[in-house]
Amino acid sequence: MQAIRSYTQSVSAIMALVMILSSMWAIPASANIVGTGELLTEQRADIDREALMSMLEREDVKGALASMGVGEQEVRERIQSLTPSELADFKQQLAEAPTGEGVVGIIVLFLLVFIITDMLCATDIFPFINCIR
Amino acid sequence: MHTFRPHSARLLLVALLGVILSGCASQPRWPDAYEKATLTNVPFHPQELYQCGPASLAMMLNAQDVQATPDELVSKVYLPERKGALQVEMVAAARQYGMLVYPLKPELDVVLKEVEAGHPVLVLQNLRFGWWPQWHFAVVIGYDSKKEVLILHSGTEENYRLPASAFMATWDRSERWARVMLPPDQLPATAEPLEFLMAAHDLETTQQTNAAKLAYSTAAKTWPDQPAALLGSGNLAYQQGHWSEAEKYYRAMTEQFPDISAGWNNLAEALSKQGREVESSAMLNKAQETKGLAKKPSAD
Numbered sequence: 215m216q217a218i219r220s221y222t223q224s225v226s227a228i229m230a231l232v233m234i235l236s237s238m239w240a241i242p243a244s245a246n247i248v249g250t251g252e253l254l255t256e257q258r259a260d261i262d263r264e265a266l267m268s269m270l271e272r273e274d275v276k277g278a279l280a281s282m283g284v285g286e287q288e289v290r291e292r293i294q295s296l297t298p299s300e301l302a303d304f305k306q307q308l309a310e311a312p313t314g315e316g317v318v319g320i321i322v323l324f325l326l327v328f329i330i331t332d333m334l335c336a337t338d339i340f341p342f343i344n345c346i347r
Numbered sequence: 348m349h350t351f352r353p354h355s356a357r358l359l360l361v362a363l364l365g366v367i368l369s370g371c372a373s374q375p376r377w378p379d380a381y382e383k384a385t386l387t388n389v390p391f392h393p394q395e396l397y398q399c400g401p402a403s404l405a406m407m408l409n410a411q412d413v414q415a416t417p418d419e420l421v422s423k424v425y426l427p428e429r430k431g432a433l434q435v436e437m438v439a440a441a442r443q444y445g446m447l448v449y450p451l452k453p454e455l456d457v458v459l460k461e462v463e464a465g466h467p468v469l470v471l472q473n474l475r476f477g478w479w480p481q482w483h484f485a486v487v488i489g490y491d492s493k494k495e496v497l498i499l500h501s502g503t504e505e506n507y508r509l510p511a512s513a514f515m516a517t518w519d520r521s522e523r524w525a526r527v528m529l530p531p532d533q534l535p536a537t538a539e540p541l542e543f544l545m546a547a548h549d550l551e552t553t554q555q556t557n558a559a560k561l562a563y564s565t566a567a568k569t570w571p572d573q574p575a576a577l578l579g580s581g582n583l584a585y586q587q588g589h590w591s592e593a594e595k596y597y598r599a600m601t602e603q604f605p606d607i608s609a610g611w612n613n614l615a616e617a618l619s620k621q622g623r624e625v626e627s628s629a630m631l632n633k634a635q636e637t638k639g640l641a642k643k644p645s646a647d
Contacts, residue, residue, distance in 0.1 A: 257575065
């Protein structure tokens with residue numbers, strides 16, 4: 215017992231040293247600069263967002279959203295807060311759609327998903343929607 | 348019973364043919380404004396093995412005066428357990444030779460435009476069907492609009508003339524994968540700023556520092572309105588510990604794009620590395636300010 219105790223002291227001393235060294239090591243490696251990739255991802259998302267916004271100008275999209283009682287302004291605000299990965303998802307869905315048809319459906323469905331998750335209180339973007347709970 | 352059999356067999360055949368042929372039903376129009384071209388600076392390496400990956404890559408590299416033989420590329424792109432090369436490996440290997448790999452938009456028009464500009468195009472085809480694929484790499488080196496054919500170095504065929512309809516059918520099944528590979532001081536004919544900068548960033552992340560540097564400066568010259576070109580150059584210098592050079596790029600970025608907080612933030616870091624803490628914290632404040640400004644419109 216005594217022997218073990220004397221060991222633990224030196225072991226813990228070594229462990230402490232290792233931890234200090236390893237944490238110091240990490241400092242120069244993870245510099246606080248913003249990576250080029252981060253900026254590019256952001257810019258790409260901005261462009262995608264604008265593209266989605268311009269789709270809202272389509273009469274058929276406007277009509278479909280209006281018939282479901284969703285206001286255009288709310289949708290615009292929702293698009294503003296989409297993350298880059300959500301936007302990439304949307305682009306993927308759009309790219310996989312057969313050319314010409316189904317575009318309205320995809321836009322509306324995509325936006326609707328977020329409205330429904332808002333209703334389930336998973337997100338809280340639309341102030342006019344009250345959670346079911 | 349006997350009279351029904353041939354009938355149902357015929358029905359089955361018709362149905363089967365219908366399924367098979369529907370895959371190649373779509374025939375896009377040959378784009379206008381192209382006549383005829385054949386690139387003569389693309390050497391030919393015949394190959395049947397490895398889905399023609401190493402040979403096609405060697406042709407792409409040789410066209411840019413990079414010495415590489417199909418044999419030496421085999422180990423870089425060929426995966427024995429898959430009996431073939433993957434797109435990822437092809438792209439990664441090209442970067443190892445300092446080439447910028449630019450993904451083309453999946454349109455025939457775009458491929459023709461690159462060839463017209465003198466850039467061979469690496470394409471992936473699926474010669475069979477989706478559920479039983481035979482992947483095949485080839486290099487588009489020309490076209491003839493009158494006959495509506497593409498000219499490829501493909502497998503063991505040099506200057507192989509492939510009708511556009513057949514090309515499109517096989518290319519469609521690879522989701523129209525196409526790449527140009529150029530030295531980073533050259534621009535693809537159909538280059539778009541963000542796409543090109545992302546390709547440059549891929550060089551940065553694969554430790555092709557010199558190539559990445561060249562690509563960022565090419566981008567900065569071509570599209571002065573792109574902040575990422577300056578940020579990229581600055582970040583490369585920073586990663587190499589050239590603080591004052593990094594500072595120069597970051598400063599240029601904050602002057603031209605004062606609304607982007609990344610420039611201010613990185614400038615602060617570069618100053619701090621040089622022990623100029625007072626200046627640094629002033630820049631950090633600027634970064635916070637611009638961040639706040641950028642967030643505001645979407646917050647309410």
